[in-house]
Amino acid sequence: MLVNAKEILSDARANQYAVPAFDCVEEMVRTMLETAEERRAPVFLMCLLPDLVGNGWAYLPGLIRIAASHHRVPVVLHLDHAMELESIKRAVDAGFTSVMIDGSKLPFEENVRFTKAAVDIAHPRGVSVEAELGHVGGSDLEGSTYGENVLTDPDEVTRFVEQTGVDSLAVSIGTSHGVYKSLPTLSIGRLKQLNHVSPVPLVLHGGSGTPDDQVQEAVRNGICKINIYADIRIAMGRGLHTAAATQLREDPLPQEVFGPMREEISDVVRAKIDLLFAANRA
């Protein structure tokens, strides 16, 4: 069932688990939803702008909306990292139930104005909004640029949430986007301070590759949604290698080509659900 983010994130906050949030393309949607259903976990399926270009705006959210209506677990259709208000308008019109507006590279006051403008577009249509304060750096996708990490300042949190009206807040506590070159050390002390002052649930970007014990420590201390993509792409690559290494006939069946990828992705999705204490929550 398709839902916005508010209710499931407040349940996560009250019960100290985190909802897994996966960036995806069409080929991953069925595997992710069937695995979430099998584990009875709420889930975010997130779309990135490069995957929405052209017909992507019709195909990807269209597929997720229809598929979500077949499943009993709550599914949030979320736009990840919108950098301009035009994308927020488009997402609301395309039936997204949740959006992220990323003004994290802007100075505080500009981030407030930019985020507030997104909230004014999304809230009248029942769409929840995530924003980012501080900056989660790293490198991820072609065309996306992230700078250096800037840890979130606890003194800014209450003011930011009150002035913007956002529903959740992505914070910077030491994770980075993409694949780590050296393992991160999360600032759990900082997270505790942020969670103590934040009126809304906290979100962690750069969940892939972060050591499991640190992820669980973050969940225990207030993280309610964790974004995961690089680990999914690594699984996809592994599955592709497996398929390519078998003696494919000239006219392979779709299952022979895509099956190993689906299995690898399903294993990662299942492991993340369990890691975040999200199983049997739906």
Ligand SMILES: [Zn+2]
């Ligand atoms: Zn992110």
